[in-house]
Amino acid sequence: MYKYIFGPVPSRRLGMSLGVDMVPRKVCSLDCVYCEVGKTTKLTVDRKAYIPSQKIILELDHYFKHNPAPDFITFSGYGEPMLNSGIGELIDYLKVREPDLPLAVLTNGTLLADEKIHAEIIKADVVLPSLDAASVDAFQKINRPHKSLDIAQIINGIAAFRKVFLGKIWLEIFILPGYNNQEAELVALKDAILKIEPDLVQLNTLDRPGTMEDLKPATYEQLKAVIDFWKLPNVQIIAAAVTRKNQKAYRNDMSSAILETIARRPCTAQDLTQIMGLHINELNKYLSVLEAEDKISQVKQERGVFYKIKQT
Ligand code: SF4
Numbered sequence: 001m002y003k004y005i006f007g008p009v010p011s012r013r014l015g016m017s018l019g020v021d022m023v024p025r026k027v028c029s030l031d032c033v034y035c036e037v038g039k040t041t042k043l044t045v046d047r048k049a050y051i052p053s054q055k056i057i058l059e060l061d062h063y064f065k066h067n068p069a070p071d072f073i074t075f076s077g078y079g080e081p082m083l084n085s086g087i088g089e090l091i092d093y094l095k096v097r098e099p100d101l102p103l104a105v106l107t108n109g110t111l112l113a114d115e116k117i118h119a120e121i122i123k124a125d126v127v128l129p130s131l132d133a134a135s136v137d138a139f140q141k142i143n144r145p146h147k148s149l150d151i152a153q154i155i156n157g158i159a160a161f162r163k164v165f166l167g168k169i170w171l172e173i174f175i176l177p178g179y180n181n182q183e184a185e186l187v188a189l190k191d192a193i194l195k196i197e198p199d200l201v202q203l204n205t206l207d208r209p210g211t212m213e214d215l216k217p218a219t220y221e222q223l224k225a226v227i228d229f230w231k232l233p234n235v236q237i238i239a240a241a242v243t244r245k246n247q248k249a250y251r252n253d254m255s256s257a258i259l260e261t262i263a264r265r266p267c268t269a270q271d272l273t274q275i276m277g278l279h280i281n282e283l284n285k286y287l288s289v290l291e292a293e294d295k296i297s298q299v300k301q302e303r304g305v306f307y308k309i310k311q312t
Pocket of ligand 1: 029031032035036079080
């Protein structure tokens with residue numbers, strides 16, 4: 001079982017993607033109310049080699065030797081990946097080792113306020129910053145940031161990165177009814193989008209357990225209302241995760257692959273059938289064994305029963 005890489009999993013936005021964890025659970029500069037990974041335990045803006053690049057490179061080398069190449073490599077995982085000061089080194093390594101593999105960086109965008117860091121991810125193919133608020137109040141309420149962070153500087157930083165980055169920028173906005181879909185916040189978010197000029201804006205909402213039990217996902221109509229209000233040309237609602245059609249990135253160590261996947265984000269059985277390319281009956285066998293071994297547990301949510309890893 002790999003410790004720092006996971007998947008490939010069907011990402012909603014990138015298709016089949018091999019994930020790379022850059023920080024341990026749960027090191028982040030934000031503590032978002034909707035976070036699927038859980039509560040931030042180390043709220044920080046300090047950049048360090050939280051996981052040394054060499055350890056990640058060893059796993060990637062092993063993966064490439066024993067598995068077909070995935071469609072995408074994504075820096076993401078248990079927290080904010082750009083907090084790992086080795087991210088530039090890893091991107092450089094992958095661009096030499098697997099020059100044809102596109103690289104994506106999922107980031108909360110907070111560190112892009114520091115323009116010195118822009119050069120480290122400039123060779124990525126797609127950068128997907130999230131931006132859920134443009135006012136101080138909503139930023140505090142949704143993202144519960146590290147005290148040094150300023151939302152205006154973050155927006156300016158993402159806009160400055162846009163000017164130097166030649167790849168694609170897909171801006172994710174997580175809509176939470178009652179938190180950031182009021183008219184004033186939508187106006188402020190629209191101004192931020194116009195300043196950043198992303199290639200695409202992707203609206204997301206809750207579909208897995210977050211850190212707060214009482215959060216409600218936005219309905220399709222509420223997401224559509226945001227699009228109608230903004231009247232911008234490049235906004236989309238993120239479609240459901242792609243179904244695995246191509247078996248080339250199939251993993252043989254299925255129990256490990258299931259554990260690696262739900263350790264990052266709780267999944268329903270339906271999610272797992274798509275991620276693992278397994279029939280539901282086959283998947284249930286693995287889930288029963290993992291439950292009997294006390295490695296996973298279930299939690300009921302609106303979208304169904306989610307499987308979570310049991311913390312040791
Ligand atoms: S959602 Fe992302 S940015 Fe927010 S706390 Fe979780 S890992 Fe950090």
